[in-house]
Amino acid sequence: xxxxxxxxxxxxxxxxxxxxxxxxxxxxxxxxxxxxxxxxxxxxxxxxxxxxxxxxxxxxxxxxxxxxxxxxxxxxxxxxxxxxxxxxxxxxxxxxxxxxxxxxxxxxxxxxxxxxxxxxxxxxxxxxxxxxxxxxxxxxxxxxxxxxxxxxxxxxxxxxxxxxxxxxxxxxxxxxxxxxxxxxxxxxxxxxxxxxxxxxxxxxxxxxxx
Numbered sequence: 001x002x003x004x005x006x007x008x009x010x011x012x013x014x015x016x017x018x019x020x021x022x023x024x025x026x027x028x029x030x031x032x033x034x035x036x037x038x039x040x041x042x043x044x045x046x047x048x049x050x051x052x053x054x055x056x057x058x059x060x061x062x063x064x065x066x067x068x069x070x071x072x073x074x075x076x077x078x079x080x081x082x083x084x085x086x087x088x089x090x091x092x093x094x095x096x097x098x099x100x101x102x103x104x105x106x107x108x109x110x111x112x113x114x115x116x117x118x119x120x121x122x123x124x125x126x127x128x129x130x131x132x133x134x135x136x137x138x139x140x141x142x143x144x145x146x147x148x149x150x151x152x153x154x155x156x157x158x159x160x161x162x163x164x165x166x167x168x169x170x171x172x173x174x175x176x177x178x179x180x181x182x183x184x185x186x187x188x189x190x191x192x193x194x195x196x197x198x199x200x201x202x203x204x205x206x207x208x209x210x
């Protein structure tokens with residue numbers, strides 16, 4: 001009907017798949033033999049390896065170097081997977097000396113590496129997921145307002161927030177807004193639970209007969 005709608009942002013930023021993936025990547029940089037984080041990275045749009053290649057890597061105990069340094073890439077596996085793995089390892093190695101610099105710059109280089117922001121925009125919830133990525137960079141900017149974080153502390157903060165989100169706590173950081181809820185020409189879409197205490201002057205309850 002031509003009415004702008006702003007879904008109320010109420011989820012935890014740190015349980016969104018695009019954010020947990022970026023956390024997996026920065027964690028894996030310092031823990032390259034962590035199987036769980038590497039498995040999620042390989043299956044994600046960031047690398048998107050085939051199941052056959054992932055099974056081969058699992059057979060090498062998730063040591064990517066063993067796979068790439070073996071001499072010959074198995075002919076039955078997609079050659080594109082080899083290039084993606086090489087690119088992932090090159091990214092990790094390239095950023096090794098930049099980890100103690102600006103963490104926002106580091107994250108931006110990771111995002112640009114696979115055009116990850118463009119990838120998330122193809123999703124049905126693309127605008128919100130895109131906003132979530134840049135909300136994360138703003139949070140990191142705030143952490144480094146006065147001084148740069150050591151890389152290990154940076155990773156620990158991110159993983160702690162991700163783990164806290166997974167435990168069902170009230171979010172410290174909500175997902176990004178994709179429209180301005182303060183605009184008087186915009187209708188806010190929200191659940192009854194999330195609307196408590198907000199004192200909207202007009203409320204429509206929809207689908208109450210289901």
